[in-house]
């Protein structure tokens with residue numbers, strides 16, 4: 118069963134198309150990356166999937182039910198969400214914020230301790246949230262989103278405010294959650310993050326999906342059919358993949374002249390730029 122199914126979803130704001138006929142489905146257990154430059158429509162889709170917005174057209178289903186049902190309390194238990202506007206109680210400490218969520222979801226006391234470790238904030242637990250750095254806030258909001266170990270997790274740029282050490286810690290935690298069965302829908306501008314975490318990615322541009330597939334498939338599809346050969350002399354050649362090239366390489370090898378041979382594979386960032394014409398943001 119698909120956890121998320123989106124068919125021909127459109128969303129217009131006045132005369133502006135934010136999403137144009139977006140279709141895809143996400144099976145249980147997948148980490149799916151929704152990539153796109155600023156304004157591409159990523160947050161709009163998350164809002165549709167979590168019943169904060171209605172689509173103008175098409176069908177959006179989550180857990181095999183229309184996405185509008187996602188604000189019902191039975192469904193709220195099943196997913197977690199981290200976005201820019203995820204709120205915290207400013208005058209409460211990190212621990213007190215988490216305690217509220219623990220009670221809301223009727224979880225054992227150990228859930229707070231566990232999630233504090235997950236986001237690397239055990240020793241900061243007594244700090245008031247209005248005194249936290251941006252990265253710490255982000256981690257507390259993430260903790261609130263996952264304390265109930267949801268079946269489905271929406272993450273809108275979860276590591277945008279984090280340093281690499283904390284990002285790596287979060288990736289490890291997300292993989293752990295995913296191994297335990299959580300399906301993850303993540304938006305990011307960070308192509309290395311997408312490549313590291315996601316089973317599949319979709320690249321969205323101006324409200325349309327430009328391409329969709331695993332990072333490896335996309336790289337293969339966009340691979341230039343060239344082999345780059347670097348010789349010990351420092352000379353470098355980009356050669357077509359054919360018999361003549363094989364003969365030349367064999368000859369260079371026999372004579373011990375080869376420093377390096379590589380296929381020209383694009384990075385996910387290269388593919389993103391090709392699809393969107395944008396620089397990474």
Ligand SMILES: Nc1ncnc2c1ncn2[C@@H]1O[C@H](COP(=O)(O)OP(=O)(O)OP(=O)(O)O)[C@@H](O)[C@H]1O
Pocket residue numbers: 130133134135153154155156157158159160161162
């Ligand atoms: N409530 C709204 N009213 C009018 N226009 C909106 C509204 N919400 C979003 N838009 C427009 O829809 C488009 C898509 O916005 P959205 O926030 O989904 O982009 P995004 O891909 O999430 O961008 P970012 O990466 O900057 O968060 C943008 O042009 C935005 O200005």
